[in-house]
Amino acid sequence: MENVVWVVVPDESSIKTVKTTVDAFIDDEKLLSLKPKWIHLRRIDDKTEELLVKHFRINELSLEDCRSEGRSKVEAFEDYIFLLMVYFDGGISRQKKLCVFWGRDFIITVGSRRLFEEARKNLSLEEEPFKEGVEKVLWIISSIVADKFKVVTTILEEQGDEIEARVFKEQNPELLEDISDLSYEILTLRKTLKQLRDTYKAVMSFSPKFINPENIHYFRDLLDEITILYDRAETLHEFIQNVLNVFSSLVSFRLNDVMKTLTIFVAVLEPLMFISSYYGMNVANLPFAGTPYGVFLISLFMVVVTLSLLFFFKRKGWI
Secondary structure (H helix, E strand, O other): OOOEEEEEEEEOOEEEEEEEEHHHHHHOHHHHHOOOEEEEEOOOOHHHHHHHHHHHOOOHHHHHHHHHOOOOEEEEOOOEEEEEEEEEOOOOOOEEEEEEEEEOOEEEEEOOHHHHHHHHHHHHOOOOOOOOOOHHHHHHHHHHHHHHHHHHHHHHHHHHHHHHHHHOOOOOHHHHHHHHHHHHHHHHHHHHHHHHHHHHHHHHHOHHHHOOHHHHHHHHHHHHHHHHHHHHHHHHHHHHHHHHHHHHHHHHHHHHHHHHHHHHHHHHHHHHHHHHHHHOOOOOOOOOOOOOOHHHHHHHHHHHHHHHHHHHHHHHOOO
């Protein structure tokens, strides 16, 4: 299947999107020369690699990172900044990544078409989309990514609240498995947010080279939002650890209660077993053995011993 390229360029006070093949785009000198522009690709193959290396001077190491790297990162080159963002689209299990090659008058994205369409729609709502430079495109994309993290964080917080309510009602292996799964998802979210936060801190250090001074506040606000999300993930991680500790304490309490009950049963039955085994010996002249009412007397003695032990345990507060 031939790779497709979307080219977004200014069109008076709006934008125009041209969908074409990579070969046709390479041969279209007029489209190639338009500035500023936003180019989106779904994947990197031999033809797109030729396009990026030859016409935009993209380093081959950046292309290799785009193919294989699985964490957010940023690298600055002479003509562009390479930015890789890992995010979640609706859930931790739906991890995706977006590669961004950010130059002075172009921005190239490689990844989800769904994310591209969302960002393109938001860009089209701007009065003069490219007036503030191509970094506005990057800010719009990054804001959408931050919103996706916000959705995932909210979902995990709601799941945490549900599990907290269940902990006091049930202590079973299924609940422990749910806590373990949620803890893993929270750790994954926290790790990914930390990488993204560090990435944007590095982007801010590169800002004088590629970001117009009047647009720097957009990225500062974005970094603050990502930092807040990371703090929420940290708090959520501590919360689920506390829930796990409460679960463990309740299970231990329940086990101790069972062991206490069994111990009381053993403590009550042990004297009775001793008496019955003592009188079960084939020995003459045992107390009350020769009397007509011996069995009743011995049984009464066993009842008295049992009641005495129960009264003793009750006074001690053990039952």
